[in-house]
Amino acid sequence: EAGVAQSPRYKIIEKRQSVAFWCNPISGHATLYWYQQILGQGPKLLIQFQNNGVVDDSQLPKDRFSAERLKGVDSTLKIQPAKLEDSAVYLCASSLAAATFSGNTIYFGEGSWLTVV
Amino acid sequence: RKEVEQDPGPFNVPEGATVAFNCTYSNSASQSFFWYRQDCRKEPKLLMSVYSSGNEDGRFTAQLNRASQYISLLIRDSKLSDSATYLCVADNYGQNFVFGPGTRLSVLP
Numbered sequence: 001e002a003g004v005a006q007s008p009r010y011k012i013i014e015k016r017q018s019v020a021f022w023c024n025p026i027s028g029h030a031t032l033y034w035y036q037q038i039l040g041q042g043p044k045l046l047i048q049f050q051n052n053g054v055v056d057d058s059q060l061p062k063d064r065f066s067a068e069r070l071k072g073v074d075s076t077l078k079i080q081p082a083k084l085e086d087s088a089v090y091l092c093a094s095s096l097a098a099a100t101f102s103g104n105t106i107y108f109g110e111g112s113w114l115t116v117v
Numbered sequence: 118r119k120e121v122e123q124d125p126g127p128f129n130v131p132e133g134a135t136v137a138f139n140c141t142y143s144n145s146a147s148q149s150f151f152w153y154r155q156d157c158r159k160e161p162k163l164l165m166s167v168y169s170s171g172n173e174d175g176r177f178t179a180q181l182n183r184a185s186q187y188i189s190l191l192i193r194d195s196k197l198s199d200s201a202t203y204l205c206v207a208d209n210y211g212q213n214f215v216f217g218p219g220t221r222l223s224v225l226p
Contacts, residue, residue: 042219048213105163
């Protein structure tokens with residue numbers, strides 16, 4: 001079974017530039033998450049989609065971050081304009097459903113490493 | 118207060134040692150708990166779920182104390198390959214998952 005696919009793997013941009021990350025979840029997974037992980041910290045949820053609807057975006061810095069999941073499958077996360085503190089790994093993850101139940105777990109992609117200089 | 122807190126670490130232990138990690142969570146409504154393992158520069162991967170009665174998977178034992186809102190992970194007979202960061206995870210009102218900051222383990226030869 002194919003895992004969560006992400007691209008690009010690595011990106012270096014200057015501050016105030018824009019960047020976009022793409023994610024393709026595991027087939028059949030209705031729930032898709034974008035997490036931000038800063039070096040030395042645990043992953044922090046940015047946004048959660050259930051199919052193509054937003055379930056939770058309470059921690060998404062909406063003045064500069066945006067995300068969409070058209071057609072309920074692939075998703076893109078955009079940052080514009082980028083700041084130095086946005087340097088992090090952006091992890092896309094998916095799970096079968098939003099509600100937690102026995103056996104429901106999250107599977108992560110390899111991440112997109114962003115460096116803002 | 119952070120929703121999920123973990124021992125700060127790092128833990129440096131010799132091969133064969135037993136090591137225990139602790140985790141506390143603030144949301145009393147949380148129902149599902151997990152331990153994830155994250156290798157350096159890799160994505161987190163599920164190590165094990167944590168059940169109310171406690172559960173064991175080989176050298177790994179996880180326990181949950183709902184009254185104290187406390188989760189633990191015990192690793193027996195540590196191997197060099199156990200060196201990683203261990204992330205404690207709790208669900209957020211059954212909607213999504215909150216990760217702790219992680220505890221780094223280094224198993225030394």
